[in-house]
Amino acid sequence: MIYFIKDQISELIKYFLTLKHFSHMQTSQSLNIKPFSCIVAYCRQNMGIGKDGNLPWPMLRADLKNFAKITSSTESLTENSFDIAQKSILFNSVLTQHLVAKNAETQAKSQKINAVVMGRKTWESIPQSKRPLQNRLNVVLTSKPDEFRKQLEEAGTPQENVMVCSSFETAMVDLSADAGVGEIFVIGGSSLYEKSINGEYKDYCKLIIATRINKLFECDTFIPEVENVSKDSVFAPLHVSETYSQGDITFDYCFFGNCNILSTRPELVPNKLMNKYEKHPEMQYLEAIDDIIKTGKYKDDRTGTGIYSKFGKQMRYDLSKSFPVLTTKNVFWRGVAEELLWFAKGDTNAKKLSDKKIKIWDGNASR
Numbered sequence: 001m002i003y004f005i006k007d008q009i010s011e012l013i014k015y016f017l018t019l020k021h022f023s024h025m026q027t028s029q030s031l032n033i034k035p036f037s038c039i040v041a042y043c044r045q046n047m048g049i050g051k052d053g054n055l056p057w058p059m060l061r062a063d064l065k066n067f068a069k070i071t072s073s074t075e076s077l078t079e080n081s082f083d084i085a086q087k088s089i090l091f092n093s094v095l096t097q098h099l100v101a102k103n104a105e106t107q108a109k110s111q112k113i114n115a116v117v118m119g120r121k122t123w124e125s126i127p128q129s130k131r132p133l134q135n136r137l138n139v140v141l142t143s144k145p146d147e148f149r150k151q152l153e154e155a156g157t158p159q160e161n162v163m164v165c166s167s168f169e170t171a172m173v174d175l176s177a178d179a180g181v182g183e184i185f186v187i188g189g190s191s192l193y194e195k196s197i198n199g200e201y202k203d204y205c206k207l208i209i210a211t212r213i214n215k216l217f218e219c220d221t222f223i224p225e226v227e228n229v230s231k232d233s234v235f236a237p238l239h240v241s242e243t244y245s246q247g248d249i250t251f252d253y254c255f256f257g258n259c260n261i262l263s264t265r266p267e268l269v270p271n272k273l274m275n276k277y278e279k280h281p282e283m284q285y286l287e288a289i290d291d292i293i294k295t296g297k298y299k300d301d302r303t304g305t306g307i308y309s310k311f312g313k314q315m316r317y318d319l320s321k322s323f324p325v326l327t328t329k330n331v332f333w334r335g336v337a338e339e340l341l342w343f344a345k346g347d348t349n350a351k352k353l354s355d356k357k358i359k360i361w362d363g364n365a366s367r
């Protein structure tokens with residue numbers, strides 16, 4: 001399989017823009033909402049997330065596991081150690097009192113529980129046997145909270161880990177004030193993502209953890225565009241994982257950071273979490289260019305254009321897994337493949353390539 005699927009990570013070049021963004025943006029936070037994250041899986045071709053109340057694609061086991069792991073882990077996302085000062089006030093929190101008993105095991109490990117905030121339809125999209133999501137505080141938004149609670153009772157759904165709210169703002173402010181709550185994750189659906197990524201709460205959303213699915217699926221529910229980074233974009237990619245696959249579906253994990261927040265609070269960059277995902281091999285190339293631009297040595301060349309260079313840089317690609325074709329610029333793949341075979345045969349006759357309409361060695365090879 002080719003690692004560098006064209007169009008798949010072409011925004012990686014915009015990775016370089018990230019630091020530039022970070023240097024000059026400002027936030028306007030006036031509510032007591034702590035920085036939260038969105039976690040989402042979307043179809044890259046249409047930004048779709050749902051279809052007929054469900055996911056548009058067949059179950060991606062690795063992705064569901066990843067979702068459960070990230071949202072339930074009470075390990076810090078960053079490299080900072082656990083805030084010991086918070087521990088003393090932890091058990092006085094009103095919201096967590098009822099959770100402490102139920103989540104004794106989780107609490108014993110970490111003393112905190114993460115919250116997953118979702119719209120009523122997203123709740124309904126979770127199979128009945130799997131809800132509420134274990135080891136997490138499930139916060140469900142609905143305009144009819146009493147009706148919803150009644151439905152929970154009638155269905156015999158355990159309610160210890162469920163908090164029902166009629167307003168996004170109230171939910172986020174209450175969760176932020178609760179020292180027993182660790183990370184807050186917005187897990188959908190579309191209006192919650194819209195508020196967090198584009199709308200009135202975008203100054204509080206520090207991170208979008210995205211599973212990007214490379215196959216086209218028909219969808220009826222969408223998230224805002226985050227891939228096309230421009231100079232006005234709030235979010236920019238921080239890390240792109242290698243590509244995974246299940247059957248004919250390929251996907252990767254991309255971490256988009258909020259430039260406004262992370263420029264002033266770099267301690268919130270989730271290095272610890274991102275380091276768990278093997279980087280996409282193309283990042284080696286992009287990071288090398290970044291390094292050369294920033295710290296390379298300038299010298300003149302015969303064309304008069306000038307060169308920035310660095311001695312001894314290496315990149316390593318595991319050819320047993322994939323073939324490292326760049327996606328951040330157009331690559332003439334047929335030409336590359338034919339040229340490689342030509343090299344491998346020890347051929348030096350450029351005419352053989354030229355006959356196949358590959359003109360790259362015309363006038364340069366020996367015969």
Ligand SMILES: NC(=O)c1ccc[n+]([C@@H]2O[C@H](COP(=O)([O-])OP(=O)(O)OC[C@H]3O[C@@H](n4cnc5c(N)ncnc54)[C@H](OP(=O)(O)O)[C@@H]3O)[C@@H](O)[C@H]2O)c1
Pocket residue numbers: 039040041042048049050051052053054055118119120121122123125141142143144165166167168187188189190191192221
């Ligand atoms: N791919 C992914 O990562 C992902 C993630 C989540 C969901 N999904 C998919 O997306 C679809 C569900 O999302 P959806 O956008 O249709 O619906 P949704 O956002 O999950 O739920 C919408 C409902 O939530 C309530 N709500 C939303 N915002 C509210 C607010 N500010 N205050 C009070 N109540 C509020 C309202 O409930 P009431 O009508 O009860 O008032 C509203 O009708 C499903 O297909 C699901 O599978 C995909």
